[in-house]
Amino acid sequence: DTEVTQTPKHLVMGMTNKKSLKCEQHMGHRAMYWYKQKAKKPPELMFVYSYEKLSINESVPSRFSPECPNSSLLNLHLHALQPEDSALYLCASSQSLVTDTQYFGPGTRLTVL
Amino acid sequence: GENVEQHPSTLSVQEGDSAVIKCTYSDSASNYFPWYKQELGKGPQLIIDIRSNVGEKKDQRIAVTLNKTAKHFSLHITETQPEDSAVYFCAASQAGTALIFGKGTTLSVSS
Numbered sequence: 699d700t701e702v703t704q705t706p707k708h709l710v711m712g713m714t715n716k717k718s719l720k721c722e723q724h725m726g727h728r729a730m731y732w733y734k735q736k737a738k739k740p741p742e743l744m745f746v747y748s749y750e751k752l753s754i755n756e757s758v759p760s761r762f763s764p765e766c767p768n769s770s771l772l773n774l775h776l777h778a779l780q781p782e783d784s785a786l787y788l789c790a791s792s793q794s795l796v797t798d799t800q801y802f803g804p805g806t807r808l809t810v811l
Numbered sequence: 812g813e814n815v816e817q818h819p820s821t822l823s824v825q826e827g828d829s830a831v832i833k834c835t836y837s838d839s840a841s842n843y844f845p846w847y848k849q850e851l852g853k854g855p856q857l858i859i860d861i862r863s864n865v866g867e868k869k870d871q872r873i874a875v876t877l878n879k880t881a882k883h884f885s886l887h888i889t890e891t892q893p894e895d896s897a898v899y900f901c902a903a904s905q906a907g908t909a910l911i912f913g914k915g916t917t918l919s920v921s922s
Contacts, residue, residue: 703892704854706830738898739914740830740900740913741855741900741912743910746909754909756909795907796907797859797906798843798845798904798910799845799857799860800857801854801857802854802855802857803854804845804853804854805853805854
């Protein structure tokens with residue numbers, strides 16, 4: 699089973715709201731990723747966690763705050779977002795950073811009003 | 812850093828025809844090349860991947876070829892079906908580094 703689940707599927711929020719996106723995998727993978735994808739563009743890497751520690755932060759604004767509570771869960775906390783942050787947010791996982799094969803979840807479609 | 816170019820950006824074929832999508836990469840240290848299929852409203856799905864110690868890999872109607880000397884790799888889909896219609900992304904990476912994606916190819920298969 700190569701399933702990564704994400705909740706919610708859709709999220710609409712105002713610029714002053716605080717919300718969280720959730721990602722879960724039960725494949726025993728130790729690396730987890732957040733990507734942002736705008737329409738008709740490839741995914742852009744935001745954050746990478748390896749063994750529950752933040753390994754890569756691709757200069758993402760602080761209004762996005764990742765959290766990895768355990769090896770199966772990855773959260774993305776959102777606060778004071780801008781309309782241009784509206785996008786599909788994808789979570790992915792891989793066995794480790796050394797093993798490259800990444801499996802993606804279905805994404806959360808975020809709209810910021 | 813790595814740069815991946817993908818062509819064509821759109822591809823229209825008739826059902827039953829073959830489709831070929833090509834990617835070139837810039838960093839000779841890259842050694843892993845996956846292909847993802849993304850249908851509307853869904854996340855990217857890994858369909859096939861190849862590592863630099865292999866020249867070709869096949870899985871039913873899908874094949875990937877890699878030319879390390881020329882630094883390019885291609886996706887071949889034979890006997891295309893309408894359900895193959897999607898956006899296809901190639902990517903390249905080295906162990907422990909981020910996947911670098913191409914810009915994507917929108918494949919349309921008409922019946």
